[in-house]
Amino acid sequence: MGYAPQAWIDHAALQHNLKRAKRAAKGSRIWAVVKADGYGHGMLRVASSLGDADGLAVARLDEALQLREAKIQAPILVMGGCHTGEQFHIASEAALQIAIHDSAQLRCLSETRLNPQSLKLWIKVDTGMHRLGFATSEITRVVAALQANPAVAELNLMTHLANADDRSDPATKTQCKLFESLDHSHFDACSIANSAGLLGHPASLSDWVRPGIMLYGVTPFAESSAEDEGLLPVMTLQSRVIAVKQCRKGDRVGYGGTYTCPAAMPVAVIAIGYGDGYPRHAPSGTPVVVSGRRLPLVGRVSMDMISVDARTLPGVKVGDEAILWGRGLPVEEIAGAAGTIGYELLCGVKRRVEFVDIGPGEEA
Numbered sequence: 001m002g003y004a005p006q007a008w009i010d011h012a013a014l015q016h017n018l019k020r021a022k023r024a025a026k027g028s029r030i031w032a033v034v035k036a037d038g039y040g041h042g043m044l045r046v047a048s049s050l051g052d053a054d055g056l057a058v059a060r061l062d063e064a065l066q067l068r069e070a071k072i073q074a075p076i077l078v079m080g081g082c083h084t085g086e087q088f089h090i091a092s093e094a095a096l097q098i099a100i101h102d103s104a105q106l107r108c109l110s111e112t113r114l115n116p117q118s119l120k121l122w123i124k125v126d127t128g129m130h131r132l133g134f135a136t137s138e139i140t141r142v143v144a145a146l147q148a149n150p151a152v153a154e155l156n157l158m159t160h161l162a163n164a165d166d167r168s169d170p171a172t173k174t175q176c177k178l179f180e181s182l183d184h185s186h187f188d189a190c191s192i193a194n195s196a197g198l199l200g201h202p203a204s205l206s207d208w209v210r211p212g213i214m215l216y217g218v219t220p221f222a223e224s225s226a227e228d229e230g231l232l233p234v235m236t237l238q239s240r241v242i243a244v245k246q247c248r249k250g251d252r253v254g255y256g257g258t259y260t261c262p263a264a265m266p267v268a269v270i271a272i273g274y275g276d277g278y279p280r281h282a283p284s285g286t287p288v289v290v291s292g293r294r295l296p297l298v299g300r301v302s303m304d305m306i307s308v309d310a311r312t313l314p315g316v317k318v319g320d321e322a323i324l325w326g327r328g329l330p331v332e333e334i335a336g337a338a339g340t341i342g343y344e345l346l347c348g349v350k351r352r353v354e355f356v357d358i359g360p361g362e363e364a
């Protein structure tokens with residue numbers, strides 16, 4: 001078999017982060033966001049440890065149906081909504097809550113005959129993100145159309161924050177104020193906050209909050225670490241050293257020879273690459289923790305391998321453990337080095353990596 005990477009999924013950390021979200025939510029109910037295969041952790045795997053959330057939120061109908069097929073009976077919100085009559089039928093039969101964000105969906109719903117009182121809807125209003133959502137000026141018309149539809153059992157209102165991860169951006173307050181200024185008398189419940197709203201903007205707390213990234217132990221903010229926010233990493237991406245090369249001064253390492261050894265030095269080769277989801281753009285210097293010591297990556301990331309400068313770990317040998325991110329090495333740091341965000345790295349871990357569940361009280 002040889003050495004191959006593993007993604008350890010720490011369920012105790014996930015539950016800890018959910019508790020952290022609950023404390024910050026101050027009584028608001030929690031949609032735990034598990035879209036994109038649970039931010040790359042495995043949607044069913046993470047859902048199994050999020051039973052204390054009030055519901056699960058996904059982007060697409062097929063994600064919601066996978067949850068239902070797995071016998072998950074919790075409330076499920078499909079944030080991208082339905083686009084065909086058949087999808088509305090399926091959603092109502094599976095007791096899914098559905099966001100509705102544009103006129104084409106509204107029209108489609110009005111042309112679809114569903115059982116009376118079978119659909120809980122979330123009208124999405126655009127308060128400044130300019131991605132999904134009805135304009136505030138359209139809400140009265142949308143509410144009237146939906147109130148006249150016998151299939152609608154419940155009407156709720158939601159919006160999404162565009163830049164809450166920048167605590168100093170006044171746009172978040174403006175979005176919250178605009179949301180609050182709407183007539184709420186038609187709605188059973190409201191929802192604004194993502195993780196950054198929940199942790200950084202009390203004005204965005206309402207009946208429901210929708211944290212995603214914080215549940216996976218990643219800070220939404222640039223200026224505070226996950227540890228500062230009381231979060232624990234859920235995924236640790238781990239692999240092993242598969243070769244140690246004794247390079248000479250002037251040797252060039254890897255494709256394109258982009259790194260030149262400044263001295264005679266050991267270079268350790270680790271079984272992880274962009275074919276596993278490690279970012280190809282991670283430059284020389286990106287940290288990798290080998291046997292507990294931070295070593296800098298050298299040369300280009302290959303499909304299945306990376307190399308590290310092992311001068312500070314002279315005893316390095318084949319089989320030594322390497323942590324690419326997670327425990328002791330925040331994914332945010334690797335993302336920063338590679339010019340991306342933790343979300344993308346977590347979502348990008350490939351299925352050829354072996355996923356290993358670590359239950360509460362268990363060790364990897």
Ligand SMILES: Cc1ncc(COP(=O)(O)O)c(C=O)c1O
Nearest residue numbers: 033079160194195210211212213
């Ligand atoms: C509508 C909506 N709500 C909530 C979230 C969760 O956001 P975050 O992962 O930043 O907490 C997302 C994620 O992109 C989203 O699209």
